[in-house]
Amino acid sequence: MLQSRIGWALFFWLGLIIFLFTTGAIALFLLDGMEHSRQRQLESLQMAARLFRRELETIDLPPDSPKLAKLVQQQAGESGLYITVASEDGNVLIDSRQEAARMENVLRLPEFQQAEETGVGQASSDPQLPGEPFHFIVLPLEVNGERVGFVRAGQDIDAGGLYASYHLVVGSIALGLVILIGAYFIARRFEERVVAPVQQLTRACAGVEKGDYTGHVWAAAEDELGETARQFTRMQAAIELRVDQLTAESNRLKTVLGSMVEGVIAVDEQQRVLLANGAVRRLLAIRPDDVVGRPLLELTRNRSLDDSFRAAIESEEPYHHEFDVSTTPRRTLSLHANRLPGEPCPGVVMVLHDVTELRRLESMRREFVSSVSHELKTPLAVVQACTETLQMGAVEDLAIRDNFLEQIMQSSVRLNDLIHDMLHLARIESREEAFDITDVSIAGVIDKILQTARGSAATRKIALRIHPPEAEISVMGDEEGVRTILSNLIDNAVKYTIEGGSVDVAWGEEGSHVAITVKDTGIGIPQASLERIFERFYRVDKARSREMGGTGLGLSIVKHTAQAMGGEVTVQSQVGEGSTFTVRLPRG
CATH class of the missing domain: 3.30.450.20 (PAS domain)
Incomplete structure (x- = not known):
């Protein structure tokens, strides 16, 4: 069975060509055979008619003679002809198949008219014999050189010729069927050798379009199709290799760009x-x-x-x-x-x-340089002014000298504290500060801090209270680091709490961490300053901070120290109500 459209198309066109060729050949053979048979039959009929006319012309019988009628019937029976004898005026005298009296005048028939004019008339039908195929020959009948009538000889159209034509048609049809079957197998072979590889090539091309390079193209034949198939296979492999290379390059590019x-x-x-x-x-x-x-x-x-x-x-x-x-x-x-x-x-x-962070760091660097310059400028200016005054003779005045020396000492201490805190903070941020992470008892650290903080709190009539948990709690951290955090927070709470206020220190477990809170009833921190409170040298009230003697780095040290130990510090505050600092460190 043919499987492709092109195979059926080839079979159709071959079949159509064969059909047209066979039909044309049959038509030509039939026409030629029929014409040849007709001519041969007419010649034979004309010869028989002439012989019969000669016989009639040699005897002298009246038209109504029974002997003449018997002769006509005898000749018709022996020859198988249809014989008609008519008078000169067209009346039928004798007819071998019909009664003469019932027949119409024959001069109206074209074959009799033709015989009257040319001497021979031909026809293939007779209106008085409808449906019967005959060939007719009409000859004038003469006696002593005068025309006395007509003789017509007729014969059935050659059945032998028709039979031969029938066999010719049947044979041609059979030959056409044989050739058509041959055309089918030719189309089938063409489909196997040509169409099948083309279909495989088409499917392989469709696969390549979809990224499938496994399609096989049959290439056994050593012809143009085979070479095309082999070339396609090589091209397929080259495309697959190139696509793999491009895909790998694309994936590398995507990986690089994505990372x-x-x-x-x-x-x-x-x-x-x-x-x-x-x-x-x-x-x-x-x-x-x-x-x-x-x-x-x-x-x-x-x-x-x-x-x-x-x-x-x-x-x-x-x-x-x-x-x-x-x-x-x-x-x-x-x-x-x-x-x-x-x-x-x-x-x-x-x-x-x-570059957001870079620009922020640059801005912080500028602010830091400006802040450091400003922080260093004040104590250095005091030292310089006092020194110059003493050099100008004030050293002789004991009261002035002692006052200036005290200011120089305070400024020196302030400079030392400032430099110490800056170096400490720098080491923490750069991870150069080595922390000894151990279990640190919160109660023990707070007790040591309160020993020094209670004095300043009592002086200002500030209640310094602690709220320990029922069970001992420890954190994982560096003891000195924890002390630095809590010392700064408690010291700030005492400094910024008004006289008669209170500072409460409490701690307890909070999941995997320990939360330590330092709550005061001090002046509080404005909401706008809460985000910047842990920045270097940032002060809410700069005049009060300098009066308190702070360096402006305490809370920044608290934040970075807590982060270095895996913790964090947060703040909540309301102006006039106080502040609450919470430090969360990993539980020990």
């Missing part, structure tokens, strides 16, 4: 995004879907990026720019843009760096 903290975005000359890695989506707060193909400005809603693209595509040099994006939190991005190679320029690749 980059810098955002990479490529834009074509029509400002449509070609590529954007995950960092770009994060930095610009872009949804992860529908990125490629979208206009840059529509996607990012950032005019600075659009302006940077235009500047980069118009410039031969790399373009650099910094801008802020209105994300949450707000970010500062540094952009480096380069034109993609090619003329005309196919687009621009832009690399985005998040």
Whole structure:
């Protein structure tokens, strides 16, 4: 059974050609055979008619003679002819098949008219014999040179010729069927040798389009199709290798771009995004879907990026720019843009760096330098002024000298404390401070701190109370570090609590941590200052802080020390009501 459309098409066209050829051949043979049979029959009929006319012309019998009628019937019976004898005026005298009296005048028939004019008339039918196929020959009948009538001889159309024609038709049809069957097997063979490899090639091409390179193409024949199949197989392997290489390169590129903290975005000359890695989506707060193909400005809603693209595509040099994006939190991005190679320029690749933290650190560095300069300037100015005054002769005045020396000493102590705290904080931040992590008893550390803090608290009539838990609790930390944290918090609580107030220290378990709270009834901290309270040199009330003798680094040291030991510190405060500092350290 044929399996392909092209096989059926080939079979159809071969069959159609064979059918048309066979039909035409049959038609030509039939027409030629029938004409040849007709001519032969007419010639035979004409010869028989002439012989009969000669016989009639040699005897002298009246038309109504029974002997003449008997002769006509005898000749008709022997020859199998249909014989009609008519008078000169067209009346039928004798007819071998019909009664003459019942027959119409024959001169109206074309064959008699033709015989009257040319001497011989022919016809293939007789209106008086409807439905009967005959060939007729009409000859004039003459006696002594005068025409006395007509003789017509008729014969059935050659049945032998029809039989031969029938066999010719049947034979032609049989031959056509044999040839048609041969055409089927030719089409089948063509399908196996030509169509099947083409179908395999088609399926393999469809597989390659879908990424399937396992499709096999039969290539046994040493012909053009076989060579095409082998060439396709080689091309298939080359494409698979190249696709694998491109896929590996693409995966490596995706891995590299995906692991980059810098955002990479490529834009074509029509400002449509070609590529954007995950960092770009994060930095610009872009949804992860529908990125490629979208206009840059529509996607990012950032005019600075659009302006940077235009500047980069118009410039031969790399373009650099910094801008802020209105994300949450707000970010500062540094952009480096380069034109993609090619003329005309196919687009621009832009690399985005998040410099928010860098700019914040630079701002903190400037603030730190400014704060350190300011903090160092005051005690140094006091030392310088007192020294200059003493050098100018005030050293002779004991009261002035002692006062100035006391100020120099206080300023020196302040400078020493400031430098010590700065170095301590720097070591903690740089992880250079070595902590000896052990089980530290909270009660023991607090008892030691309270021994020195109770004196200043009693002087200012501040109630210093502790609220220990029922069971002993310890934390995992460095004992000196824990002491530094609690000492700073308790000292600050006493300093900033008004006379007659109270400071409460409590601790207890909180999940896997121990929470230590230092609560005072002091002046409180404004809400706007809570986020910055742990920054270096930040003071809510700068005048009061300097009067208290603080360095401005205590809470910053508390925060970084707690973090270095795996903990944290938080604060809650209301102005005029007091503050609560909570330190959470891992439970021991």
